[in-house]
Amino acid sequence: MDDLERLRGALPSYDVGEVLGRGAWGVVVAGRHRQLGRAVAIKVLPLGMTRDPGVRQRFEREAKTLASLDHPHVVRVYDYVEQDEVCALIMEQLTGGSLGDRMRLARLSPQTASALEVAALHGLEHAHQQGVLHRDIKPENIMFTRDGWLKITDFGIATVLGDQAERLTATGTVLGTPAYMAPEQLDESQPVTSASDVWASGAVYYEMLAGDAPYARRATLQATLLARLNEDPRPLRELDPDVPTEVAEAAMRAIARDPADRWTSAGEFAEELERRGSGLWGADWLCATGTPVARTERAASADATGALTSAAPATALPRAIPPAVPRRGSRRRWLVPAAAATAVVLIAGGVALLAKGDDEPAHAGSGGSEHGLAPAGWPDRLQIGVGLPADLTADIPSHFGKGVPAVIGFSGDPLTSDVWSAGGGQPAVTQVRQAEVGGVPPTGYAYIQRLVGQGAGNDADADGTLRILKDPRLMRAYWENIKLLLTQLGSLDEPIDLVVESSVASNIAAAYPDATQVRAVVGSSGVPDLDGLPDTFAGWTQAWVRLRDQLAPQVQLGMDVESWGYGDFLIPVRPTVQDIDGWVANFKRFYASLGTKYDFLDDTVSYGEAGAQDDPQEQMPTPKDFDRLLAWVQGISTAAGAGVVLDSVPTGNTVYRTVNNTPYHYQDGYVEWLLGDDDYAHLQAFRDAGLIGIVFGTAGDPAAETCPCDAADDGVTNPPGTGREADSSDDDGGYLQEQVRRYLDGGGMPL
Incomplete structure (x- = not known):
């Protein structure tokens, strides 16, 4: 056998x-x-x-x-x-590879290396508080889950503090890996304590930063080991002067030869790295790397060697550090019935939503894009649209051409409304059919989760949303409401796109990298259609997909993605490429934890804060800003295997100088960059990265973002004397209108 x-x-x-x-x-x-x-x-x-x-x-x-x-x-x-x-x-089972794999593939930035070290140190701090030493910390024993959580493995040669009399040995040799063994592990007269693990983790950190071990290899293993008993390690900045001094000093203290000169514990080392990182990279530096970290509160006392003095220290529960910035408010409060508005976009997602010509019905012809990221039935051209207030919906065909769909904001508090409403007291299906009759295909945004139990004109913040998700009474009302919405949409003759719950997923992702760890009443809601689904936010997402499949299979579901949920706004924060890599990694973890797939992603470029900076020039995107936006689009599209729609793209421009950085007339360059060149080279790059649609502007808060309309109702959009009066459909002097018409008249860009 x-x-x-x-x-x-x-x-x-x-x-x-x-x-x-x-x-x-x-x-x-x-x-x-x-x-x-x-x-x-x-x-x-x-x-x-x-x-x-x-x-x-x-x-x-x-x-x-x-x-x-x-x-x-x-x-x-x-x-x-x-x-x-x-x-x-x-x-x-850990399927994300080891730290050694990552170190061999590419040199880690000091910020990423520090974040990984902080995570590992909190794991070690927990082990030490349980009286457990590792004794063999090395890159191969630091591994990752599929979702990117760092895990320390192989405590196979760990000993229990207080039981050091029995030294586990194998064939007469000291256990451990030579490159990462503390000096005291080579001298049997010295005790091995938690300080030895601090040294080993510091050696790993040193190698992540410098690209080499603290001690150079000698001719023999014996000479290599003896060197650390008699010599100090090489100064880290001699190997790489670009490593920040504060980071290098922290690493060098961790690998001091005398245990008394090291950090007193893994927890102290982690806290100091986090503090120094905040000074170097800002308060949200850990979040920006996309590295999830669960803190362990430091033990109350430790002796000078780093060995715990308490025989049985209390276990400190880990606190999750969200790999994202603090959560913000909603960008779509305008969808609340008290301030409901209808916008217009061209992100047609159903087979009937693509205009083929003046005499043809709006039907898609190809049934999907060549790059495979658009959902089945999506139009075969990259779609471009604009945001308009509801009272201008009827003017859409004359201003921008036929086949441009209207966005219907499906919102309301099911506990205070007689019927589920899209605003104005009309059932959602009524507004949808009115748009279709007017020749304007609809697409929609569901905005209900944050409103349940809040009453008219109010919505919950991020913490309030979490409370609603846990409330059985509110969630039963929510799910019954969603069933009604999807039943109504399922009765339509034409398909419709539906972006699911603005800001909700991003708020949760900002605090929890794993949707299975967030409580939400789903399977236990008492709604029979949801039986068997987990009571987590992952189950919440699965419930949307299940109900769609049962009640409205022609609906395409879009995930609302806001980059600040994974890092911050791309502009004006101006992150590094490494920052965006971290944001994408966090999005990938969160998306994978949902346990199901959306048909497309709807990514918010900016919202109310976009025009409210002290320095208006901060809102002028540069070519590097567009490179970062491009990297973000490509990253999330690849991670989800789905096409991306850019939403709330600012509409101001500098071609006509029709904006003066006053309310309603903010300055930016998105329209020129994406649509202004003759061959659409920039737009093509985004298309190739996974972009399938763009929504310029928003009708929700025109004072903050500019709006393709005379939002200020001032009759002009230019500074005095420029000679261009406001077009009734375009508050930037008509440039966006001209570019959208040019794009549509040219037949659009094939996917």
């Missing part, structure tokens, strides 16, 4: 798969629990070693050690099995 057959016999509840890796203390095999469907990693002692009682004892100790740890940055242990000659440890 081969080893895998023995393993399968010992684990009848698991499907045993391929070997994932081999190490000094065992083989790691992929597995899946048959009933739970949970993917696991099975660490198995080589069968030839299991006859040694000492080896089995060490492996059993590893299981008990890991089982005693419960922290987001420590690998989870589900079970330990010992049967005949099989000793197996059942752990969570």
Whole structure:
């Protein structure tokens, strides 16, 4: 019987798969629990070693050690099995690779390296507070989940503090990896404490920053090890002068030869790195990297060597650090019935929403784009549209051409409304049909979740939204309302796009990188159609998809994405490319945790803050700003495998100098950049990155963003003497109108 057959016999509840890796203390095999469907990693002692009682004892100790740890940055242990000659440890499966893999692929920036170090240190702090040493911290023992959570693995050679008399050794050698072993691990006269793990983590941090280990390799292993007993490590900034001094000093203190000169604990090291990072990169620097971090409160006392003095310290619960900026208010309060408005965009998502010509009905012809990111039935051209107030809806065809759909804001508090309403007391389906009769295909925004139980004219902030999601009474009303909405939309003859709940997903992503960790009443709501769905925000998203499939299969669902939910606004913050990489990584984690797919993404470029800066020039995007926006679009499109619509794109321009940076007339350059060149080279780059539609402007808050209308009702949009009066459909002097008409008259850009 081969080893895998023995393993399968010992684990009848698991499907045993391929070997994932081999190490000094065992083989790691992929597995899946048959009933739970949970993917696991099975660490198995080589069968030839299991006859040694000492080896089995060490492996059993590893299981008990890991089982005693419960922290987001420590690998989870589900079970330990010992049967005949099989000793197996059942752990969570980590599919995101190791830190060593990342270090080999590319040099990490100081900001990213510091964020990863902070996460690892909080995991170590938790272990130390449980009286557990690791003793073998190295890049290969720091791994990642699919969603990007850092996990410390392989406590197989850890010892329990207070039990140092029994030093686990193998064939007479000290356990550990030479490049990351603290000096005291090489000297049996010195105690090994939590300070030794601080040294090892500092050595890993040093290598992330400098690209090499603290001690240069010598001719022999013995010489390499002896060097750290007698010599100080190489100054980090000698290897890389570009590493910030504050960061380099923190790393060098961690790898001081004398334990008394190091940080007193992993927790202190983490707190100091976080403080220094805030001074270097701003208060939200951790969030900007996209690295999720769960803090562990530091233990009350530690001695000068870093060893905990409390025999049984209390466990501090980890606090999640959101990999995003503090949450903000809604950009779409205008969808509340008391201030409801209808806008117009050209992001047709159903097969009937593309204008083919003056004499043809608005139907799509291709059934999807060549790049595969547009949903089935999406028009075969990149769609461009504008935002207009509701009273100008009838003017859409004359100003911008046929086939440009109207956005219907589906909003209302189901507990205070007699019927589900799109504003103005009309049922949603009524406004949709009126738009269709007027030759204006509709698309919609659902804005209900933040309104349930709030009463007319109010909506909940981010914390209030979380409270609503947990309230059984409010959520039952919400789901019944969504069923009514989708039933109405399902009765229409034409398809419609529906962007789901403005600001809700982004608010949650700003605080929780994993939607399965956010409580939401779904399966327990008492709505039979939702039975079996988890009571989490992931289940909330799955409920939308399930109800759509049952009641309105022709509806295309869009996820509302706002970049500040993953970092900040692209302009005027002007992040680095590394920042955007971090934002994309956070979006990818959050999107993957939803457990289902949206048909497209609707990304907010800016909103009310866009025109409210002290320095109006801060709102003038530069070519580098567009490069960053392009990177963001490509990143989220790739992460979700879906096309992206840019929403709330500012409409001011500098071609006609029709804006003067006063309310209603703010300055920006988006229209010129995207539509102003003859061959649309910039627009083509966005199309190739995954863009399938653009919405210029918003009717919701024209005073803050500019609006394609005479929003100020002042009759002009130019400074005195410029000679261009406001067009009734365009508050930038007509430039946007001209460019949209030129684009449409040219047949649009194929997807």
